[in-house]
Amino acid sequence: MSHDHDHDHSELSDIELRVRALETLLTEKGYIDPPALDELIETYETKIGPKNGARVVAKAWTDTDYHARLMSDATSAIAELGFTGRQGEHMVAVENTSGVHNMVVCTLCSCYPWTVLGLPPVWYKSAPYRSRAVRDPRGVLKEFGVTLPEETEIKVWDSTAEVRYLVIPRRPKGTEGWSEERLSELVTRNSMIGTALALDPSNQEETA
Amino acid sequence: MTLPDAVQATPRLPLDQDGGPVFTAPWEARVFAMTLKAHQAGLFSWGEWAETLGAELAKDDPADTNPLNYYDHWLNAFEKILTAKDVTGAHQLAELKKAWDEAARATPHGDPIELSRIGR
Known part of the structure; x- marks a missing residue:
């Protein structure tokens, strides 16, 4: 049972979609580097x-x-x-x-x-x-x-x-x-x- | 971790006792980090950011029974400042949102959601 999936597809909330859209935009334009962004976020993960x-x-x-x-x-x-x-x-x-x-x-x-x-x-x-x-x-x-x-x-x-x-x-x-x-x-x-x-x-x- | 003084002086920024930011959801940390990176990339000064965010926060109506939370305002302000700086427009953001929505719906649950065109 541990690998059963009740949903056949994923879903993102409106807020998550907006955040991902911004990240894609800033990445494509070269303003942010996803690995560096992840690294910064890691420093908050205990927060x-x-x-x-x-x-x-x-x-x-x-x-x-x-x-x-x-x-x-x-x-x-x-x-x-x-x-x-x-x-x-x-x-x-x-x-x-x-x-x-x-x-x-x-x-x-x-x-x-x-x-x-x-x-x-x-x-x-x-x-x-x-x-x-x-x-x-x-x-x-x-x-x-x-x-x-x-x-x-x-x-x-x-x-x-x-x-x-x-x-x-x-x-x-x-x-x-x-x-x-x-x-x-x-x-x-x-x-x-x-x-x-x-x-x-x-x-x-x-x-x- | 502590933040630079200018960042700590952001209007009403929620901080813990160590002077670090606190978040109530993962996306909040993400948009916070993106804002710092965009600022470091020279897109706007922190003063400009504080002003834009302050204007969003000022929209809070004390009579509203379901007010926006702090990072909802932050996200609104971040979209606003990027639009004001001509980094993007409402149309482009709507298109990207739609692309992510379609990518999510096409992704089996449990698999990472990816926009193939950005190669991530």
Whole structure:
């Protein structure tokens, strides 16, 4: 089911069309260089909402009732914390375990749950990332510095216009008794799309 | 990250505690970055930009129950300044919008939407 598509074509909102039209125009006239533009945008990518999803994950790690609600109805559980998508997108939480690692792909901004995850990284929207993640997820993860045991199953989820995924990374060892706030510092955007693990608290203390 | 002083002095620019810009959607960051790049390419001075944006922001009617958000005004102002500088016209922008709309509709969901003529 992870690769079913409910829509046969893509759609861009009026605002997205206007922004793309401007980018095409300025690119064709030589005023902007798309790679340089992407590079500048990368510097803002932590500026929009990634802490929302991190708080959801940290709460799920510490509150078993919340965890159960998140797994059965992520949209409502995320809304409980006051985070709702503008388009009211339907969210599904997929949880990493010792046996399963989840990874989410989608090349469209419009099906990327940025209200929860923050800005998508530039590479996330690239065609090579998506096709390789589907074909060779283990290889892609390795490039991100994530090496999983051979026996760990890797599930790749393809976001659709209706369903967007939030990966619940595994809670790092050595975080017993930590507050939700402190735990949320370990939850990166990449860990919530499954291209990274939650930060290792021993490294975190050094950098904090 | 912090922004140059002139940019920080943009009318009502939403900033975080570190003096960096904050956005509520990816497209907002994109149009913000394009504006900086267009300015750096010499299309307009930041003073001209602040004036154009200020004029758009001033259109807010306090009685409006569904006011435009900050970057809606920003996008309107950016189209306006590019038109005023003869970089483009309403017709050209409408054509490009239409091309992107057609490209999106012709793209299977999940594939990147591309305008083949710009080779991206």
